[in-house]
Amino acid sequence: MLPRVVRTRQVRLLSGTVYIPPRLDSLSKRWPEMSGPLKEEIVEYLTWKMEDSWKTMSRAEIEAAYFISYGPWGPRSPSGQAQVSPTFLIWKGLFNAILFVALGVSVVNLKRDRALEKQCDSSGHS
Incomplete structure (x- = not known):
């Protein structure tokens, strides 16, 4: 019975894949040069680790989570070094376009209202 259990355990260990987490030491120095997928993996890994108790996290993981x-x-990057996503730029442009269109419409309406007010004053209507 015991040899069978050991063999089953061996097969399970050999057939499974083991996840090796990314290196987190000196993350703040390496972060700007890292690739996008690696950054996403680190953020995902730390998010998963933070779901559990922080007491189980290593010092490097805690520092990396704080940095991220x-x-x-x-x-929060210094100006000129920000990594802006295309989606953010699209939303920012759309917001600015709507804002300026609304401003233009209000200026046109203001001019029209003033002209109408002058016309009413000159014709004697109050």
Whole structure:
């Protein structure tokens, strides 16, 4: 009975794949040069690790999680070094276009209202 259990355990260990987490030491120095998929993997890995107790995380994982959450990258990067996604640029452009169209319409309406007010004043209507 025991040899059969050992063999089954061996087969299960040999047939499974083991996940090796990405290297997290000196992440703040390596972050700007990392590829996009590697950054996504690190963020995903740390998000998964933070679901459990932080007491089970290593010091490097805690520092990396803090850097990813509050470090100078993405929106918090110094000006000129920001990595802006195309989706963000599209939404920003759309918002600005709507804002300027609304501003233009309000200026046209303001001019029309003033002209109408002058016309009413000159004709004697109040």
